[in-house]
Amino acid sequence: MGPLGHLSVGLAAKPVAPKVPLGILLLATWILDVLAIAFGFAGIERGGSAGLPWSHGLFMSLVWSLVAAILTSRICRDNRAGVVVGFLVFSHWVLDFVSHPIPFSSFSWRLWRWSYGHLLPSDLPLLFGSSPKVGLGLYNSISAIEATTLEFGMFILGGAVYATYVFKKKKAGRSQPA
Ligand SMILES: [Zn+2]
Numbered sequence: 001m002g003p004l005g006h007l008s009v010g011l012a013a014k015p016v017a018p019k020v021p022l023g024i025l026l027l028a029t030w031i032l033d034v035l036a037i038a039f040g041f042a043g044i045e046r047g048g049s050a051g052l053p054w055s056h057g058l059f060m061s062l063v064w065s066l067v068a069a070i071l072t073s074r075i076c077r078d079n080r081a082g083v084v085v086g087f088l089v090f091s092h093w094v095l096d097f098v099s100h101p102i103p104f105s106s107f108s109w110r111l112w113r114w115s116y117g118h119l120l121p122s123d124l125p126l127l128f129g130s131s132p133k134v135g136l137g138l139y140n141s142i143s144a145i146e147a148t149t150l151e152f153g154m155f156i157l158g159g160a161v162y163a164t165y166v167f168k169k170k171k172a173g174r175s176q177p178a
Pocket of ligand 1: 001032033056092096
Protein backbone atom coordinates (compact mmCIF):
# COMPACT_ATOMS: atom_id res chain seq x y z
CA MET A 1 0.00 0.00 0.00
CA GLY A 2 1.12 3.58 -0.57
CA PRO A 3 2.11 6.11 2.12
CA LEU A 4 -1.33 7.73 2.49
CA GLY A 5 -3.05 4.45 3.33
CA HIS A 6 -0.42 3.57 5.92
CA LEU A 7 -0.28 7.05 7.51
CA SER A 8 -4.08 7.15 7.89
CA VAL A 9 -3.80 4.34 10.47
CA GLY A 10 -1.34 6.44 12.49
CA LEU A 11 -3.70 9.43 12.44
CA ALA A 12 -6.61 7.28 13.58
CA ALA A 13 -4.54 5.83 16.45
CA LYS A 14 -3.95 9.15 18.24
CA PRO A 15 -7.05 8.91 20.50
CA VAL A 16 -5.90 5.51 21.86
CA ALA A 17 -2.30 6.66 22.39
CA PRO A 18 -2.55 10.31 23.47
CA LYS A 19 0.91 10.28 25.10
CA VAL A 20 2.73 9.38 21.89
CA PRO A 21 3.58 12.30 19.56
CA LEU A 22 1.73 12.15 16.25
CA GLY A 23 5.04 12.05 14.35
CA ILE A 24 5.99 8.81 16.08
CA LEU A 25 2.59 7.25 15.35
CA LEU A 26 2.93 8.17 11.67
CA LEU A 27 6.52 6.93 11.50
CA ALA A 28 5.50 3.62 13.10
CA THR A 29 3.03 2.92 10.31
CA TRP A 30 5.70 3.59 7.69
CA ILE A 31 8.84 2.22 9.33
CA LEU A 32 8.87 -1.03 7.30
CA ASP A 33 9.16 0.99 4.08
CA VAL A 34 11.92 3.12 5.66
CA LEU A 35 13.73 -0.11 6.53
CA ALA A 36 13.20 -1.40 2.98
CA ILE A 37 14.87 1.74 1.57
CA ALA A 38 17.75 1.50 4.08
CA PHE A 39 18.27 -2.23 3.49
CA GLY A 40 18.14 -1.60 -0.27
CA PHE A 41 20.94 0.96 -0.01
CA ALA A 42 22.93 -1.31 2.27
CA GLY A 43 22.57 -4.16 -0.22
CA ILE A 44 20.83 -6.41 2.32
CA GLU A 45 17.62 -6.65 0.29
CA ARG A 46 17.50 -6.85 -3.45
CA GLY A 47 13.73 -6.93 -4.01
CA GLY A 48 12.53 -8.46 -7.27
CA SER A 49 11.94 -12.17 -7.08
CA ALA A 50 13.78 -12.34 -3.74
CA GLY A 51 11.12 -10.11 -2.18
CA LEU A 52 11.89 -7.97 0.87
CA PRO A 53 12.31 -10.54 3.67
CA TRP A 54 14.18 -8.29 6.15
CA SER A 55 11.75 -5.38 6.02
CA HIS A 56 8.50 -6.94 4.77
CA GLY A 57 8.71 -10.63 5.67
CA LEU A 58 5.95 -11.72 8.07
CA PHE A 59 8.47 -12.98 10.61
CA MET A 60 10.71 -9.90 10.57
CA SER A 61 7.65 -7.59 10.60
CA LEU A 62 6.61 -9.25 13.85
CA VAL A 63 10.15 -8.78 15.19
CA TRP A 64 10.21 -5.06 14.24
CA SER A 65 6.74 -4.59 15.79
CA LEU A 66 7.95 -6.15 19.05
CA VAL A 67 11.13 -4.02 19.06
CA ALA A 68 9.07 -0.86 18.46
CA ALA A 69 6.62 -1.83 21.22
CA ILE A 70 9.37 -2.41 23.78
CA LEU A 71 11.27 0.77 22.85
CA THR A 72 8.14 2.92 23.01
CA SER A 73 6.90 1.55 26.32
CA ARG A 74 10.38 2.15 27.82
CA ILE A 75 10.77 5.68 26.42
CA CYS A 76 7.20 6.80 27.15
CA ARG A 77 7.00 4.77 30.38
CA ASP A 78 3.60 3.67 29.17
CA ASN A 79 2.85 0.06 28.22
CA ARG A 80 -0.32 1.04 26.41
CA ALA A 81 1.65 3.42 24.17
CA GLY A 82 4.05 0.57 23.43
CA VAL A 83 1.26 -1.81 22.49
CA VAL A 84 -0.35 0.77 20.18
CA VAL A 85 2.95 1.56 18.41
CA GLY A 86 3.68 -2.17 18.06
CA PHE A 87 0.31 -2.71 16.41
CA LEU A 88 0.90 0.31 14.14
CA VAL A 89 4.17 -1.15 12.89
CA PHE A 90 2.40 -4.44 12.20
CA SER A 91 -0.54 -2.64 10.53
CA HIS A 92 1.90 -1.93 7.69
CA TRP A 93 2.32 -5.63 7.01
CA VAL A 94 -1.44 -6.27 7.19
CA LEU A 95 -2.23 -3.49 4.69
CA ASP A 96 0.60 -4.62 2.42
CA PHE A 97 -0.70 -8.21 2.69
CA VAL A 98 -4.08 -7.04 1.38
CA SER A 99 -2.73 -4.72 -1.34
CA HIS A 100 0.49 -6.41 -2.54
CA PRO A 101 1.84 -7.11 -5.08
CA ILE A 102 1.70 -3.52 -6.39
CA PRO A 103 2.33 -3.19 -10.13
CA PHE A 104 4.68 -0.21 -9.73
CA SER A 105 6.89 -1.64 -12.44
CA SER A 106 4.20 -0.90 -15.02
CA PHE A 107 2.99 2.41 -13.55
CA SER A 108 2.77 5.50 -15.77
CA TRP A 109 3.01 8.74 -13.76
CA ARG A 110 1.72 10.73 -16.72
CA LEU A 111 -1.42 8.63 -17.25
CA TRP A 112 -1.71 7.61 -13.57
CA ARG A 113 -2.28 4.09 -14.71
CA TRP A 114 -0.65 0.73 -14.43
CA SER A 115 -0.91 -1.60 -17.34
CA TYR A 116 -1.10 -5.27 -16.57
CA GLY A 117 1.01 -7.17 -19.02
CA HIS A 118 0.59 -10.06 -16.64
CA LEU A 119 -0.47 -10.25 -13.00
CA LEU A 120 2.47 -10.09 -10.63
CA PRO A 121 3.23 -12.98 -8.29
CA SER A 122 2.87 -12.49 -4.50
CA ASP A 123 5.93 -10.78 -3.05
CA LEU A 124 5.69 -10.77 0.77
CA PRO A 125 7.84 -13.57 2.19
CA LEU A 126 6.70 -15.40 5.32
CA LEU A 127 10.27 -15.92 6.53
CA PHE A 128 13.41 -15.46 4.43
CA GLY A 129 14.88 -16.33 1.06
CA SER A 130 13.00 -19.21 -0.45
CA SER A 131 10.05 -19.27 1.98
CA PRO A 132 6.54 -19.00 0.49
CA LYS A 133 5.41 -15.51 -0.48
CA VAL A 134 1.92 -14.16 0.20
CA GLY A 135 -0.28 -11.19 -0.71
CA LEU A 136 -3.98 -10.97 -1.54
CA GLY A 137 -3.21 -8.76 -4.54
CA LEU A 138 -5.89 -6.07 -4.26
CA TYR A 139 -3.77 -3.58 -6.26
CA ASN A 140 -3.15 -6.26 -8.83
CA SER A 141 -6.84 -6.30 -9.65
CA ILE A 142 -8.09 -2.70 -9.32
CA SER A 143 -7.10 0.34 -11.39
CA ALA A 144 -4.52 2.89 -10.24
CA ILE A 145 -7.32 5.48 -10.00
CA GLU A 146 -9.32 3.19 -7.71
CA ALA A 147 -6.23 2.51 -5.58
CA THR A 148 -5.51 6.26 -5.32
CA THR A 149 -9.14 6.96 -4.36
CA LEU A 150 -8.98 4.25 -1.71
CA GLU A 151 -5.79 5.73 -0.21
CA PHE A 152 -7.16 9.29 -0.17
CA GLY A 153 -10.41 8.00 1.34
CA MET A 154 -8.51 6.24 4.11
CA PHE A 155 -6.39 9.34 4.73
CA ILE A 156 -9.47 11.56 5.01
CA LEU A 157 -11.09 9.10 7.45
CA GLY A 158 -7.92 8.91 9.56
CA GLY A 159 -7.60 12.70 9.45
CA ALA A 160 -11.24 13.04 10.58
CA VAL A 161 -10.62 10.78 13.59
CA TYR A 162 -7.53 12.82 14.50
CA ALA A 163 -9.27 16.18 14.00
CA THR A 164 -12.21 15.06 16.18
CA TYR A 165 -9.76 14.06 18.92
CA VAL A 166 -7.94 17.42 18.81
CA PHE A 167 -11.23 19.33 18.78
CA LYS A 168 -12.61 17.41 21.79
CA LYS A 169 -9.37 17.89 23.71
CA LYS A 170 -9.38 21.64 23.09
CA LYS A 171 -13.01 21.86 24.16
CA ALA A 172 -12.32 19.88 27.34
CA GLY A 173 -9.33 22.11 28.08
CA ARG A 174 -11.43 25.25 27.72
CA SER A 175 -14.27 24.03 29.95
CA GLN A 176 -11.87 23.26 32.80
CA PRO A 177 -11.47 26.03 35.38
CA ALA A 178 -8.18 27.86 35.07
ZN1 LIG B 1 5.49 -1.55 2.53
